[in-house]
Amino acid sequence: xxxxxxxxxxxxxxxxxxxxxxxxxxxxxYATAIHxxxxxxxxxxxTPIRTDGWALNWxxxxxxxxxxxxxxxxxxxxxxxxxxxxxxWVRKSSFFAVTSRTRNIVQIxxxxxxxxxxxxx
Numbered sequence: 755x756x757x758x759x760x761x762x763x764x765x766x767x768x769x770x771x772x773x774x775x776x777x778x779x780x781x782x783x784y785a786t787a788i789h790x791x792x793x794x795x796x797x798x799x800x801t802p803i804r805t806d807g808w809a810l811n812w813x814x815x816x817x818x819x820x821x822x823x824x825x826x827x828x829x830x831x832x833x834x835x836x837x838x839x840x841x842x843w844v845r846k847s848s849f850f851a852v853t854s855r856t857r858n859i860v861q862i863x864x865x866x867x868x869x870x871x872x873x874x875x
Contacts (some may be wrong), residue, residue: 755794755830758841765815773798778817780835781808791825792841793832799823813838 763778769788770779780791785803787810790796801808801819811818816838824833833844 756845757794757832758792761789761792761836761839761841763812763839778819780817787819789830791832792823792828793825793830794833795828795830796834797825797828797830809847826842 758776761776761778763780765780765782767781767783769781769786773779773788773790775790775794778787780787780803787801787803787808789799791799801823803810809820811820817836818838819836821845822833822835825831826833835842835844835849
């Protein structure tokens, strides 16, 4: 697998049946973008463009998609940013740091909920 460094974009009404490597397909009517994972594994990555999903910025020439693409559910677990058609890779170890922080936040929220429930009883 070869990691990509750049991605082209293509605006379309409907997502094509065959998604090509190195192309981000953007459907404005369906507020969705799709591309094959930039690591080269071949998995298709769908990014909903919504206020609670990803934001797309087109400067007339290039696209930026935020936040980052974290493919935690794929075997490759790749993590990268798409900025002005460039692919900026995040080190793999960052996944474990994010997972660890998420676990800590979940534990804190559980404690808070338990305390609230105890006070209600």
